[in-house]
Amino acid sequence: METLKLSGRDFFWPPADELTEAAERIRARLGDWPRADRDWRICLAAPDTAGNDDLIVVIGRAAEPDDAAAWRAAGAGLVEARTDGATLTTAAGERFVLEGTLAEDWLAALAAFLDCGFEPHDALVLALAWRDGDEAHGADAWPIDLSRFPRIAGLPAAPAQPFPVCPPRLGLYPVMPSAQWVERLLALGVETVQLRLKDATPAQLEDEIAQAVAAGRRHGAHVFVNDHWREAAQAGAYGVHLGQEDLETADLAAIAQSGMRLGLSTHGYFEMLRALHFRPSYLAFGAVFPTGTKTVATAPQGLARLERYVRLLGAHVPLVAIGGIDLARLPAVLATGVGSAALVSAITAASDLGEAVERLQQAFIA
Known part of the structure; x- marks a missing residue:
């Protein structure tokens, strides 16, 4: 060759x-x-x-x-x-x-x-x-x-209190733009959802997070909040998801003391090792495919890299694949052995939300 x-x-x-x-x-x-x-x-x-x-x-x-x-x-x-x-x-x-x-x-x-x-x-x-x-x-x-x-070398010490564990295979993991979307997904039986808010005022932010967390409690589900860890801790969220850049500014000790789970984004081997140092509850790998929902500085990872990430870390920490994943691509993503896939447009753009969620859930069972 x-x-x-x-x-x-x-x-x-x-x-x-x-x-x-x-x-x-x-x-x-x-x-x-x-x-x-x-x-x-x-x-x-x-x-x-x-x-x-x-x-x-x-x-x-x-x-x-x-x-x-x-x-x-x-x-x-x-x-x-x-x-x-x-x-x-x-x-x-x-x-x-x-x-x-x-x-x-x-x-x-x-x-x-x-x-x-x-x-x-x-x-x-x-x-x-x-x-x-x-x-x-x-x-x-x-x-x-x-x-x-x-x-x-040179990383700050990880929090003395470890982050709580989460299920080893989080399954379908929608990333939604509002508390209303979170509620809709939980009502359809989805067990893990992330609230990712953009351009919200402080008052809107606090209210949306509180609503999403309350919905998670009613449905016995896992609601993660993207970025806004202070508001998430105040509302008693199940977990918070942070990017690599947030490791420079977030108070990881305070997050651990709050009892929230911590998910961290990674885009390659160096960032994986950096994230593992802090003993997070799960790691997210992306973007697997090209995506238009978020600007990503790194090139798409692809399935070959994802499969090798799973072989390296699958026995050590729960893993989530994210970026450009839809129903057509989901079986190939799951064939790598990853236990969860985060989706955005495949859900928010669905003409029939209930049918879309059911078909996506079935992919994890097949």
Whole structure:
């Protein structure tokens, strides 16, 4: 298959035949992935001219500040490898600091995962989860042993009080724009719903959340509130759902003390590890498919990635797939082993709400 061929491509600078051969050998055991959109180049020495597709690797020492600044100004990323891990610094100045084991062929693994279409920070996570010889362990050698994955350095401590557990398979998980929609879904027998409000005044926000939470109590259902954790805690919500950006500002200790469950959004391996550190009640992966209901900075994940996320984390935390999922796509999503799927337009745009919900519920039973 042409997508597995790395030889003949300028994947390493200076050219390194042995590394290229190792990368191709690893790549051939990672499954059928389309070739990456970008022609990455891993530079083991500073190139004469750095560019946007270059990752410059410095091993055993920190890069000189002037060199690092010049490479970043040219659009290149920097990987600084240590005996206990590696740090990626992007051209925009984002830093991804990972602690873990570097296999002898970690650079070859990094090239292989980049070729599978992963962004450098996620490819680096996977490269640190790789162990020498993994490519000899079957047709699909994808890393799925969580104990081998690196740790993210510099994270604040997780709340002392763990977040409460939620059902291991949340099933159909509609994400609705109002308390009225929440009530309608609960009346049809849906057991888990998220209220995601946009552009509400403080008074409207408090009232909508209170109504949705009260409806959840009447129906014995699980009502999560998106983002607004203070109002959700005040109303006694079952849970709250936060994005990665909210981890910087939300008081996770206060959320845990309130007794609410916590769901966290993730968009790749680095964000998964970051979210797991805080011991959430569930993790959401997305967007699986293109979606018009929310602006997402990352490209769609697709089913192949979702299936591997499930293999890695399915035994550790409940998982939710989200983004562009409808009735036609739902069976393929559930075939990955994920225990829940969040839907928006497939419900709000349905001409017959009752029939739509029944057919969606049946997909989880089939």
